[in-house]
Amino acid sequence: xxxxxxxxxxxxxxxxxxxxxxxxxxxxxxxxxxxxxxxxxxxxxxxxxxxxxxxxxxxxxxxxxxxxxxxxxxxxxxxxxxxxxxxxxxxxxxxxxxxxxxxxxxxxxxxxxxxxxxxxx
Amino acid sequence: xxxxxxxxxxxxxxxxxxxxxxxxxxxxxxxxxxxxxxxxxxxxxxxxxxxxxxxxxxxxxxxxxxxxxxxxxxxxxxxxxxxxxxxxxxxxxxxxxxxxxxxxxxxxxx
Numbered sequence: 037x038x039x040x041x042x043x044x045x046x047x048x049x050x051x052x053x054x055x056x057x058x059x060x061x062x063x064x065x066x067x068x069x070x071x072x073x074x075x076x077x078x079x080x081x082x083x084x085x086x087x088x089x090x091x092x093x094x095x096x097x098x099x100x101x102x103x104x105x106x107x108x109x110x111x112x113x114x115x116x117x118x119x120x121x122x123x124x125x126x127x128x129x130x131x132x133x134x135x136x137x138x139x140x141x142x143x144x145x146x147x148x149x150x151x152x153x154x155x156x157x
Numbered sequence: 158x159x160x161x162x163x164x165x166x167x168x169x170x171x172x173x174x175x176x177x178x179x180x181x182x183x184x185x186x187x188x189x190x191x192x193x194x195x196x197x198x199x200x201x202x203x204x205x206x207x208x209x210x211x212x213x214x215x216x217x218x219x220x221x222x223x224x225x226x227x228x229x230x231x232x233x234x235x236x237x238x239x240x241x242x243x244x245x246x247x248x249x250x251x252x253x254x255x256x257x258x259x260x261x262x263x264x265x266x267x
Binding site: 071073075082083084085088096098099100132136137142143144145147148149150 | 158160191193195197202203204205208209214246248250253254255256257258259260261
């Protein structure tokens with residue numbers, strides 16, 4: 037059974053960089069059948085797609101965050117990561133990592149449990 | 158890239174049916190049959206319940222069904238049960254490998 041687990045600091049200061057890692061177990065991140073993504077959810081608000089990364093390192097970001105987001109992948113560790121720079125209180129959210137079926141399937145079929153990141157001095 | 162539009166809330170009694178709409182544009186919902194739906198219970202991660210507009214993943218109840226017409230996708234839940242009370246989100250492919258979510262709909266089972 038595939039599992040995804042987010043990890044990283046739960047508290048980040050304003051103007052600093054938020055860094056999270058998603059560890060994939062029970063399956064290989066190096067499959068051409070999937071993309072790996074980040075989605076966030078501010079408290080009491082809806083889901084926001086942040087971006088996707090392919091095992092080859094190709095990345096795709098939402099336009100509104102593109103200038104501050106960097107995603108990377110480490111196939112040797114079966115992990116992928118998210119960096120969000122110059123954070124403000126508006127970046128406070130539960131951050132989820134998820135697997136996206138590529139091709140015609142195109143849905144997020146496995147999700148991590150989510151990790152709350154608070155931006156505060 | 159704007160969020161897809163969903164009603165903020167819907168409610169119905171057990172046994173009844175409800176439909177949640179998800180309205181996008183000709184750049185996302187209207188151009189691709191790649192709309193998915195997710196169910197999220199409080200404090201939990203979203204769960205995929207519909208992919209490619211109308212396909213149910215293994216293990217998802219056949220009380221859940223999806224459809225699309227033009228720029229609007231819809232999720233229908235029939236025979237409402239108490240356990241269906243949750244937030245529901247649509248998501249669409251929006252070109253160039255990007256995705257966009259709807260604002261979410263809170264379903265209350267009365």
